[in-house]
Amino acid sequence: MIEAHGISVTIGSRPVLHGETVRCTPGKMTALVGPSGCGKTTLLHCLGLLLPIDRGSMSINGKNVTGYNTAERRRFWRDYAAFVLQDYGIMDEESVAFNVTLQASLFGRRVTGDLERMRQALAKTGLKGRENELAGRLSGGEKQRLALARAIYKDASILFVDEPTASLDPANRRKVIDLFADFAKQGRTVIISTHDAEMIDACDRKHRVGLDNSATDMPKSDQTNQGGS
Template identity: 75%
Template sequence: MLVEAQDISVAIGGRPVLDSETLSCRPGTMTALVGPSGSGKTTLLHCLGLLLPVDRGRITIDGDVVTDYGAAARRRFWRDHAAFVLQDYGLMDEESVAFNITMRASPLGRRVLGDRERLAQALGRTGLAGREEEPASHLSGGEKQRLALARAIYKQARILFVDEPTASLDAANRTMVIDLFTDFAASGRTVIISTHDSEIVDACESRHEVASGRPAERLVNNQ
């Protein structure tokens, strides 16, 4: 899905955070939102994902204006099209790996429901095969990142919103997570990543410097 923002501005607590940001995030690509700490990268990501409202400007998805979506329309967007990999992982630690992926269980939670084949594929692609019965609390930080991405793969989300995914990962998990994002985009999805990690930026097809006032640019080394 094509995600575009035109001149969006946001103030939080009376303080300007975003000022006339314009960018375009194309399907089949990864776009990096870059800038120094406090520049508004995460705020911009949350606006594009409809987690935060904008004060001025508009956001469109596949040409449809979504800026003024009400609560029900936002929930449908999150349910049908979007997935998030945020710094707090967005997981339920007390629940199993499988439940955190499918988000469906039988009455009283005795059995995880959902498409078993898709679940197996999501676990296999993220290196979590055989761990579906474990509580999410048993996973390391890198494994939790991969679990959040497994949920997006299972869901067949068309847009993935990612916030500082490698901030606390070791080298092995860092490489695996970047490769998973790259594969996700290569399957035709739109991947938008707020990051300060130069390795992720190098893996992206385009980048947008937050607070620069410039549209996202195509990276020469990925053309």
């Protein structure tokens, strides 16, 4: 559970967020929506503790995290969070397998970690059998799925996603949306900054950045096999 209460952020001399209040619950996908420049990505980064806030408060599972220092934020990223950002966070010059486990033997001669769990994560994201390929050879949609495979391997409880379908064709868009939905159904919290109508329709809740003060449930007609809040 991630909750932000009245948070505001100024970058340089420009106010970006103005008293945003949002509640993101486990087992659901929350969409951060609004026009370009409204602060969707900034709010996502604040919720993921990537960006400090100027005013307001934040809590995770009821614990106040507003004043977390660098070490505390790093522990949160290490133990609970995974990120799928617009640049995918993929290392093109490394193998698919390494991009999932982020572990290698001395001098990087072979990938280490739980290799069976790595293969299972790739299978779940449609990348079975491609662990030895260079990640740079993957398409944009495949890199999105590889970033999600990393989150599955990590067993992250909170997933932060920024514009995941911006450059995807319709087939890959549907695959990525379904993967995020499945991730949420396992009891994880999924928070997505997006302007994609199909992605928004797949989410359980939406928060209009800059226009309202809470995340609201999507109409039941827009939900797929999801319960209400």
